[in-house]
Amino acid sequence: MRLFGTPTSLKRMVPRGLLGRSLLILVVPLVVLQVVTSVVFYERHWDTVMRRLASGLAGDIAATLSLLHRYPDPDGQAWVTDFAQEHFELQLDFKAGEVLPNDEHFRDALSEELNDSQNENMEDVLAQSLSERLHRPVMVDMAIFARDIDIYVQRSDGILHITAPRKRLFSSTTYIFVLWMAGTAMLLFGIATIFMSNQVRSIRRLAVSADGFGKGRDLPPIKVEGAREVRQAAQAFNLMRERIQRQVAQRTEMLAGVSHDLRTPLTRMKLQLAMMGDSPDACDLSEDVAEMERMVEGYLAFARGEGTESASDVDLVEVLETVVARFQRDERCAVELIGLYTASGERRQAPTTVRRDSIERCLSNLIGNACRYGQRVRVHYIAQEDEESCSIVVEDNGPGIPPVLREDVFRPFFRADSSRNSQTGGTGLGLTIARDAARVHGGDILLDDSQEMGGLRVTLHLPL
Template identity: 40%
Template sequence: MRLAPRGLEPDRVLRKILPRSLFGRTLLIVILPLILLEGVALQIFYGSHLDVLSRRLAGSVAGEIAFVLDQAALHPASSARIFAHAGQRFQFRFHFHEGEKLTPRGLPHVFGPVDTDLARALRRDLNRKFSLVWNGPPGMIRVDVQLATGVMTVDVPRKRLYVGALYIFFAWLAGVTILLLGIAILFLRNQVRAIRRLALAAEAFGMGRDPGPIRPEGAIEVRRAATAFNRMQDRIRRFLTQRTAMLAGVSHDLRTPLTRLRLAIAMLPPDIADTDGMNDDVTEMERLIGLYLTFARGEGTEQPQPTDIALLIEDLAARAARGGAAIALDLAHLPQAVVRPEAMRRALSNLLDNAARHAHRIVVAAAPEGGQMLRIVIDDDGPGIPAERREQMLRPFESGSAAGTGLGLAIARDIVAAHGGTLRLDTSPLGGLRVAITIPL
């Protein structure tokens, strides 16, 4: 059995054709039944009822013409009075061309079912040669009939053959359709607007921005989702507050014995113990505790605000350059980004410190991407990280160096993720490691 190419699968074709938005798909659900209903109504009215009326009207006109011509042939002396009376009653106009012969025009050119029905009825009722002229006098259809002594021209009003209610029916059908579509679009816009607000609020909250509680509106299900989202925001805020307070207490409890140790070491005689080594160990323990608490605490209660990323990167690069690192910057026309300044400073500082620790040359580039994102790239010429270990190095306490704690990349990734962005490791064109950060503007 041969399988259809993947590009021609029906579901793939439908996904490309169908609208992606909820508003478009819901509107399509409303439009398709309306179109189907109109098609059925047109088929019933135009395909059957109107067809019957057209045949009857054409037969009536053909029969009247045949009757008048037959009466004139039976009573030649009264033909003028017969034609005048028929013109008054049937709204026909008769013109006799004595001695002329009918010019053959072949089959009449038809413009629709009404004209076809008239030609068929004339062939059936007249029993004479005739021709039809559709572009005759304005509002008239000209019928030329061959008689024994000449050609009789009969001008038939078009309104005798067309149903006037047809246009009223089409106008009613189109008007009702437009009215129903307008009402559907109005209601759908209100429902979709509520869902769109909920989606925007969820996206902003996921980026670390606090949009505040949203007002429930729309259908019952949408209101319920908005209420649940507000409750979720409140629970997450309480959890962050409680965790920050708990960690502050842990920090105090851990630093108190360290302070006592430092005081005890300071009171020891220098000739009894190596106090310098002890002081260094206590300092290292304080540094590690501070680093661990910083990682666990995350960004704390800092609120996002518009920040000049170029100025932030320049400040961090100048600090790293004072430490001996060779840093080049490419920060052309950077817009402001809504971020937590101190958190972003800590993330970029960790990345620059890692690069300065392992490399001699660092290049930092930043540029807008797609109009809604900001891409920051840090390249170095250090030893880099093997591709199979890059994901592992983004986890806490996975440092491959004896001098590191393995928290720098993990803290940076968590801060970027809290802003709704991504942090990826790759091979740098300089031969070392590339850290690529993408955050929303």
């Protein structure tokens, strides 16, 4: 039989966070140490102290019995009774002519053989000490919550009932030991929690900054603090952030010049073609120039990315409605939008921080491709149960994309005879730009067959 069930159930019991696991590493040895210490204490110290206290109480009772035997007259008996109560805290009550009962709740120390195992309790220890000192039948009645201990000693003329305070068999060192153990454990646990929280806070701040920077948010450099390894990771992240921002800035400046240089000759060519009139050659060249202009715009949109756009707080559902409404005005394709309302009729909301233009361009490319290759398009917004992510599914009734080409179509400028790009002369950048925008925001795009509409099913996953 495995401890704690299966390894899977044991894994579920382990904390997921670094702080919880670090504290578990500290707490488990501390608990084990205290358990071992407690076992040693109760095996050695408590057993020794209990036997010595029981032996002391048995000695006082033996001395009292000796005094009673030495002074048998009424005045002597009264003096011994007062003496025992004043000096030994023992109350005496003699019952003449009675005999100890054979009750299973009591134990005859002379007839019962006591062992030295861990199960030996105070009642057994006291009965054994009394039998060794008195050498006569003795019975001990020690209730769990009683303040006194009842001891019955058989004499020749009756039973001597002795009442002793329970505290005579207890030592304050036991409580002091427990309090010290619990107190020091709580103190050490508190210090460890404060220390580990400071260490984990640096790691958590690094993770938040890395996630925000990966989603395009303009965040300042993180503060370098914490342990040496955490400081090294923070410094490496800040250097990486500076290099990426420098590369993006250089690429943006270069592309601004490329855009200007390419637009100028294209504009001159368009003017010259316009002066040539409506000749067949001029029409053919005009179409080529328009195609070149579209390709240049697509290339610049892909290469530029979204390096200059800052993230802002938007409602993803509202952005989706805006993009879909733009395509619904085109009568050449029927676009249906579903999933914006809950079962109770409430309109869904998806507040998040993204680059709005980038997300709009991503959705426009996906829905535009679906409209280009199909006559009916359905856009389905799906809210995930964890409310930390969502999916936008775009389905069409077009020819679809073969499974072997579904990863290749995300490559820049990829075009194949069997792909849908070959039908319309596309530049091969639509899906590339869309996936690039999705991954910049921590999401992704997956392609599959549409079982209901017969075409392509495009699923856009985005975190909220």
